[in-house]
Amino acid sequence: MRDVRRKFGQTPAIDGVTLSVSRGEILGIIGRSGAGKSTLIRCVNGLEQPDSGSIRIEGQEITGLDERALRPMRRRIGMVFQHFNLLSAKTVAQNIALPLKIAGQPKEARRKRVAELLDLVGLNDKAGHYPSQLSGGQKQRVGIARALAAEPALLLSDEATSALDPETTQSILALLKDINKKLGLTILLITHEMDVIRRIADRVIVLDRGRIVEEGPVWKVFANPQAPVTQSLLQVLAPTLPAFWAERLSPAINDMAIVRVNLSGDTARRPFFNELTAASGLATQLIHGGMDTIQGEPVGTIFIALPARDAEKFSAAIAHLNTHADAAEVLGYVSGDD
Incomplete structure (x- = not known):
């Protein structure tokens, strides 16, 4: 056509x-x-x-x-x-x-x-x-x-x-x-x-x-x-942040940042958490999400919690994610006491 x-x-x-x-x-x-x-x-x-x-x-x-x-x-x-x-x-x-x-x-x-x-x-x-x-x-x-x-x-x-x-x-x-x-x-x-x-x-x-x-x-x-329409159509398949976490989110910087990360292809095959810790010095907590295989390629969305009080280390972690993940977005912050 x-x-x-x-x-x-x-x-x-x-x-x-x-x-x-x-x-x-x-x-x-x-x-x-x-x-x-x-x-x-x-x-x-x-x-x-x-x-x-x-x-x-x-x-x-x-x-x-x-x-x-x-x-x-x-x-x-x-x-x-x-x-x-x-x-x-x-x-x-x-x-x-x-x-x-x-x-x-x-x-x-x-x-x-x-x-x-x-x-x-x-x-x-x-x-x-x-x-x-x-x-x-x-x-x-x-x-x-x-x-x-x-x-x-x-x-x-x-x-x-x-x-x-x-x-x-x-x-x-x-x-x-x-x-x-x-x-x-x-x-x-x-x-x-x-x-x-x-x-x-x-x-x-x-x-x-x-x-x-x-x-x-x-x-x-x-x-x-x-495209926004593609993102909308994919929402029914993509993992979403559980209500337990979503209800606690605040825009104010606090102990832990909740980050949504999209991974695929070669990046998803690598030791993601080890490399993130090595780049930033921060331990990462996996809180939700999952991986799928499409056309033989790994594709997935995960939600992680990153310590946010140390601004330098946190910035290094976000820089690593922006470089190595398909997409990364800080959704908000939660208190470690919650």
């Missing part, structure tokens, strides 16, 4: 978006409701024509194509929906076979492909079932199988796990990751859930009011979010 714009009335839904997706990549696109995510995905599959800009898929320009010219390109794009969009009067096998039937494939070829896909999504025993007989997770597996029927190069997932419970969400995300690895399938993942991005995306783009406000490898964006 290059400088893609789409307005509805005077309101820009997509406002100059430029991005590229590599073959075999899982790109997560996240933003609040109204950020432009759904409009963006509709532009990619040709359901929405941008007002200006260029969209190329596998080198072919799709903007400006009429419905007839778009059909071959749409066969290269699979779509997975939030509410499954299965045909209730057709069996699982018939739902999966529908794109192949529309494309004019012979019956035996359709039967063989459906069997392959049922095996891929783990529903071999459900071929003759109807959607009403399936759980939400099973329905989404059928939706994924149907999206893969025509062997697309690109899979568009529009809030595919939003209607599912947490356990089922994890199984669907694991399936998408497995399909990505087995088939080398490119996946464009639209979601408002940061946890979905964290679990399977390679790279993330954050949309706000139709514009890209932040992008990068998932672990880097999670480790040190720059």
Whole structure:
């Protein structure tokens, strides 16, 4: 996509978006409701024509194509929906076979492909079932199988796990990751859930009011979010200072400073507390927080208490944190007698 714009009335839904997706990549696109995510995905599959800009898929320009010219390109794009969009009067096998039937494939070829896909999504025993007989997770597996029927190069997932419970969400995300690895399938993942991005995306783009406000490898964006909207979206996953400490905080310098520290990558692999003590001469108390692993990289937020009465040593500690951590912020001070 290059400088893609789409307005509805005077309101820009997509406002100059430029991005590229590599073959075999899982790109997560996240933003609040109204950020432009759904409009963006509709532009990619040709359901929405941008007002200006260029969209190329596998080198072919799709903007400006009429419905007839778009059909071959749409066969290269699979779509997975939030509410499954299965045909209730057709069996699982018939739902999966529908794109192949529309494309004019012979019956035996359709039967063989459906069997392959049922095996891929783990529903071999459900071929003759109807959607009403399936759980939400099973329905989404059928939706994924149907999206893969025509062997697309690109899979568009529009809030595919939003209607599912947490356990089922994890199984669907694991399936998408497995399909990505087995088939080398490119996946464009639209979601408002940061946890979905964290679990399977390679790279993330954050949309706000139709514009890209932040992008990068998932672990880097999670480790040190720059845009306010990214920071807000990550709040639900990031550790917060427990009330026991938060209620005691004061802006006045006292015995102990409470400091929030973001760590990731090589810095998080080092002996953090030993190095901080060596640089400042201060003993550090860990009071809350934790580390995660994203894309093989350690990422985390911790809260520490640092003695603050010795101004020189305290300044040395803060200088060390500002140099070696992704981010460090003094949240306030507490008395050692509390």
